[in-house]
Amino acid sequence: MIDRETLKPGFEIPTISRPGDYQYWNRYAGVNYEFAGHHMDDAVGQYEGFEAAIGMGPFIHALMHVLLREWVGDDVGRIVKVGMQSRRPWIRGRTLTEGGKVTNVREEDGEIFVDLELYGDNDKGERLVIGNGVVAIPA
């Protein structure tokens, strides 16, 4: 259950992390039919101009939903919107950490809507993605 005291602009929600390795990527590939060579083979990633294989963008986006639900609570909250833009690839071997900050809180039609800025960084401190999200909980 979300602590309603956290529903304030500036509050930083708890982060989540995933190692950039095939144990995680292949599970996502298996459920989302993501079998492009650059997600499975360092040589393909290198041919396409990257240091190694790269993680799936839709996986990074999907994990933003997990990030939001782990904060707001699956049973109570609902996700209204998740937007994300890529800045750098998630290179195999680098850990992804996603987080976010509350930017606005408003009440509408019996629900509290919370706007957030979202991000995904690697363990070198490089920003891989930027994003935004909206969650709603009953007022």
Add this chain to the structure above:
Amino acid sequence: MTVTTLISPEMAAAVGREYQWATSYPIAESDIRRWVSAMYYPKTPPRLYWDAEYAKTTRWGGIVAPEEFNPFAWMRADPPGSMGPEAATPWPELDLGIPCPQFKANIFAGLEVEFTKVRMRPGDVIKSALRLGGYHEKEGRLGLMLFTSREDHWTNQNGELVRISRGNLIRYL
């Protein structure tokens, strides 16, 4: 010869057209269990997604799929036998029946998804209608990059809108 644009007149003329329609098989509880097992690995996923008795006690009244769940992965009910062409060839020109530009690789650029209050549940059949949003180009680290935007509307078997997604794909030489 230096390529100055990858956008042909046929591509420009196709902007705004719907080009791909799909219908999912009914969503199975095991589809949802597998999805959340991948998303939450190595943790045990929340019970809302796999424990029917527990899920009944929540505001949702039963098991629901997580918002990001994709019922179109693997085979689709319609087109029959379709094995997820969107994942294999996410660019639209083949379905639009127009020539596809030459490119070396494609990568995901971004995605924005808006969800309604209608959740996907076991037994639901989801329909997708995909539209070409537009093209634009810019020079980047990878050279000339072609951005392709697509908009996808999902509705359930009751005709209720479930989500709208707007995605961007980058192709480069």
